[in-house]
Amino acid sequence: MKILLEELARKPFPPKQWIGTESWGTAPEFLKFDFCAGAIGFGIPQSLVPGFREYLLDLSPAKAAASQLLTELWEGAFNCQLERKAGSADSVCDGTEDIQKLKSPYTDTSQLRVTNMVYKAVYSIAHAIHNIVCKKINSTIQCDQFMKIEPLQVLDQLKRVNFSRNGYHVSFNANGDPVAFYELINWQKNENGGLEFVTVGHYDDSLPIGQKFNMIKNISWLDGGGQVPVSVCSDSCPPGTRKVLQKGKPVCCYDCIPCAEGEISNTTDSSDCFPCPNEFWPNEEKNKPDHLQG
Structure with a gap:
């Protein structure tokens, strides 16, 4: 999609109503393509993971230097080197770099979607392991920290997981799938003329038929108006x-x-x-x- 949108941005073309898949419909780097205004698509629900931003902003030069990945992040963000490399013209980081003042996708935790799914997946496994090693004996919970756990035991307990975290419920059906819950995302113009993701509705497959969609805001279509565009360029031909x-x-x-x-x-x-x-x-x-x- 990045290659396609970059090519389309090279010269004007007739307005199109874009319908985005979950994989690119919520990609922040695509908001620069203003011809996608009015795009709609499903997105994994966003959520703030408690303590996650504080954890990310606790990064120091010493912690960054201990990881190749974090070293690349630090050096790319501040355009300096944690330690001088032969033949490089970049300056050496002097320790005054402040990651808390850095504005980048690394520090922006307001649009966490897939990250939140990983967060809930880790908690699901933690709940499954807890249910294996911990038993209620005489009204008290006793856990065997040295129990050897087999993968099939974890899988069996995962099927029984049932908990809520950050306002979202986690459980699995007989096929091992969670209840489908998505946000309906609309690319709308903001006050500055740029594009932003606006949640205009939700889809919840756990609700009865006819109630699965819940619209909370009006959709802004390709022309910025409320008129739903048609998918064909000609109306149906009547009898006669x-x-x-x-x-x-x-x-x-x-x-x-x-x-x-x-x-x-x-x-x-x-x-x-x-x-x-x-x-x-x-x-x-x-x-x-x-x-x-x-």
């Missing part, structure tokens, strides 16, 4: 006409041509008109035989 495809355009683009004298069509989007039965003449709308010929 026939469809004629427009040359050089997609199959959803066509003209509606009135039936010729003595012919009718009695279905919507008919590709042909057909003659009236003998001794009959079409009605005024040319959608059924009306009366005998005079």
Whole structure:
């Protein structure tokens, strides 16, 4: 999608209504493509993981130097080197770098989606292990910290996991799937003219049919208005006409041509008109035989 959107940004093209998959519909780096205004798509629910931002901002030069990944992060963020490398023109970090003042995807924990899923997955496994090693004996919980645990035991307990964390419930059905719960995301223009993700609704598969969708805000479509766009470039052809495809355009683009004298069509989007039965003449709308010929 990054390659496609970058190519489309090179020259103007007709406005399109974008429908994003979960994988790119909530990708912050794509908000720079303003022609995607009005895009809609499903997203994994976002959530603030308690203490996570504080944990990230506790990073120091010494902690960063102990990890190759964090070293790359630190040096890229502050454009300096934790230790001088031969042949490099970059300056050495002097210790005045303050990660708490850094504005980057690393420190932005306001749009955590997949991260929150990992968080809940770790808690799920922790609950499963706890249920294996801990037993209630005489009204007290006793845990065997030295018990040898087999993977199949953890899998069996995972099927029974049932807890809530950060406002979200976690459990699994007979197929091992959690209840499907998604946010409906809309790319809307903000006061500064840029794009931002706005949650306009939710989908909760645990609710009864007819109540699974809950819309909480109006959707802003490709033109910034509330009119739902159509997915075809031509309206349906009514009875009494026939469809004629427009040359050089997609199959959803066509003209509606009135039936010729003595012919009718009695279905919507008919590709042909057909003659009236003998001794009959079409009605005024040319959608059924009306009366005998005079």
